Amino acid sequence: MAVETITSRRNPLLSLIRKLNGKRAARREAGLFAAEGPKLLAEALKWDGGVESVIRAPGVPLPELPERVRVVEVSDSLLSSVADTETPQGVVFLCRMKPLDLPGKLEGSRYLVLDGVQDPGNVGTVWRTADAFGADGLILCNGCADPYNPKTVRATMGAVFRLPVYESDLDTAAKRLKEANLPLYAAALREDTADVREIDLKRSAVIIGSEGRGVSQRALELCDKTIKIPMRERCESLNAAVAAAVLLWEMAR
16 A cells, blocks of 8 residues: 655645535535544445545554555644544545435435434434434435535444435425325424324335424425424424434334
8 A cells, every 4th residue: 555645734635625624615516525533434445435535644554445545644733734623533534425416216215304404413413313224315405514514424423425315405305205105294293293103104204304493384385294203291392313313213113
């Protein structure tokens, strides 16, 4: 394994990583995103995550890498300058983004739709949970956090490389789900709301709303029915990621 050495903070590769960490537009233009840590690197290699470059601090061991992967060694201070975390784990790497367009035909039987969930940590946690409970994909609508934001990527704990995520407007997502014969439910309260335990979710898609305003009006208009998670009356709502975990469990069960 050939290893380059970079000593300049202004090196084009290091400058690129900083841009990718900081701007969604830069990630989309380059078709790349940055990730950190040996464990996440191992997941990327295991699931064909499109690893292109690996930057390591001195003495940090690396797994076996494909010959095409560029390997660079930098000082601890230089690694810190391109890491998104306060305490880097010695490895930063670049991966090729997967297409985010919703397919013309959806395969599978269970999808989760996020409606305006803007917190990257919540999106990443939901992504990880959807992967754990056997969902077939995650659909992001209405201004959700970027799936390739570094905070999102970390929160997925590797699901970013395993479970497909798509970006779409609500109308297109609802149309595709209907064409796949998947009923669309929304986690919200209205006259037709049913207890989630009373609904068969084996073949379905469920919409989770944003942390602040819940499910949008357009999502409510598009869904077949609304469902609720039973809880104490004195509790108004759950965090988006927690609500998603409960509903994904019900879908899997």
